[in-house]
Amino acid sequence: MKLEGVELRRVAMPLVAPFRSASGVETTRDVLLLRVVTDQAEGWGECVAMAGPHYSSEYAEAAASVVRRFLIPAVAATPRLDAYAVAAALAPVKGHRMAKAALETAVLDAELRAEGRSFARELGAVRARVPCGVSIGILSSIGELIDAVGGYLDAGYLRIKLKIAPGWDVEPVRAVRERFGADVLLQVDANAAYAPADARQLARLDPYDLLLIEQPLAEDDLLGHAELAKRITTPVCLDESITSARTAATAIALGACAVVNVKPGRVGGYLEARRVHDVCAAHGLPVWCGGELETGLGRAANVALAALPGFTLPGDISASDRYFATDLTAPFVLEDGHLPVPAGPGLGVEPLAGVLDEVTTATEWLPL
Ligand code: NPG
Numbered sequence: 001m002k003l004e005g006v007e008l009r010r011v012a013m014p015l016v017a018p019f020r021s022a023s024g025v026e027t028t029r030d031v032l033l034l035r036v037v038t039d040q041a042e043g044w045g046e047c048v049a050m051a052g053p054h055y056s057s058e059y060a061e062a063a064a065s066v067v068r069r070f071l072i073p074a075v076a077a078t079p080r081l082d083a084y085a086v087a088a089a090l091a092p093v094k095g096h097r098m099a100k101a102a103l104e105t106a107v108l109d110a111e112l113r114a115e116g117r118s119f120a121r122e123l124g125a126v127r128a129r130v131p132c133g134v135s136i137g138i139l140s141s142i143g144e145l146i147d148a149v150g151g152y153l154d155a156g157y158l159r160i161k162l163k164i165a166p167g168w169d170v171e172p173v174r175a176v177r178e179r180f181g182a183d184v185l186l187q188v189d190a191n192a193a194y195a196p197a198d199a200r201q202l203a204r205l206d207p208y209d210l211l212l213i214e215q216p217l218a219e220d221d222l223l224g225h226a227e228l229a230k231r232i233t234t235p236v237c238l239d240e241s242i243t244s245a246r247t248a249a250t251a252i253a254l255g256a257c258a259v260v261n262v263k264p265g266r267v268g269g270y271l272e273a274r275r276v277h278d279v280c281a282a283h284g285l286p287v288w289c290g291g292e293l294e295t296g297l298g299r300a301a302n303v304a305l306a307a308l309p310g311f312t313l314p315g316d317i318s319a320s321d322r323y324f325a326t327d328l329t330a331p332f333v334l335e336d337g338h339l340p341v342p343a344g345p346g347l348g349v350e351p352l353a354g355v356l357d358e359v360t361t362a363t364e365w366l367p368l
Helices: 060-076 083-090 097-115 119-123 142-155 170-180 196-203 222-231 245-254 270-282 296-305 353-359
Strands: 003-021 024-038 042-047 129-131 133-136 159-163 186-189 236-238 259-262 287-289 338-340 360-367
Touching: 003 060, 003 097, 003 353, 024 060, 024 097, 042 060, 042 097, 042 296, 060 083, 060 097, 060 360, 083 097, 083 270, 097 119, 097 270, 119 270, 119 296, 133 142, 142 159, 142 170, 159 170, 170 186, 196 222, 222 236, 222 245, 245 270, 259 270, 270 287, 270 296, 296 338, 353 360
Parallel strands: 133 159, 159 186, 236 259, 259 287
Antiparallel strands: 003 024, 003 360, 024 042, 129 338
């Protein structure tokens, strides 16, 4: 495959409601999209970096810069380009995994579209539809939270995740359990907002039979998570800490987690995400697919990944209308709590030209 050029496109997608977590509030999704043009097909990659460096050190503007200045030149210098060559070509650039993931995804999409194969088929999907969970941000009152949870359960979501932070943890969990009962699959996500000294407070979540607590402590505190796991009965799941299949293996060996959230952007792409899945499966750990407020383009690839056999827990994979009044692609619509895995070539979805134009804030064509 020969790369002819890459388009960097920024889009601003208003969220249907602000999304607050311990790492900040999002009101508009400011996304960097990459469109690679090759001699055989085009491909899309969505960069999951947010507008600011609060969930991770990466942010959209920096991702655009590193793609333009370093990643595209590195890929352009690769003699036989295919998706499996991208990570090796980009290895001399440290970090910037979200930017690298977007470029690898776009190359993989182009390659698969040219060959008429789907992401699901390429990654090794074994399901035609995936169960969906929903992530609920920190709200201003328990009443508002109960209304939100009730609405999502009525819509058919099969699992609820509550964002927590010091001051918004045991009370919201207790309220949701009391109102909706013991059968609701419920988990919490702390986005690294706690310290090891908070173990006693986190143990107060034990009676509520949570599926897991996600990333209670700092990203680099694997030993802290291993210690915490001995002091609470809620299974510890890692998100921010897992940056590669290697860190997943280390975390598992240390006893730092019993479950892993797999986010392709966080680990540098779908090919590494599959390796994280494989490492976890080999150790008997369940995984689930995380989300970063993706548009339909990124969502399509996440749904394909979530159809792999080790993804035994519902992911943060919501329908388009959870976040956007109008999605960039034909909307993903919940069917009986599930989303269908796209089966068409590549991502299996296309941006809708009218919508794309409307939300685009900047484009830049880089010919090769
Ligand atoms: O459904 O796409 C989704 C969002 C799920 O809660 C979610 N994502 O920390 O996992 C997270 C969180 C997130 C949101 C992370 C925005 C980064 C940015």
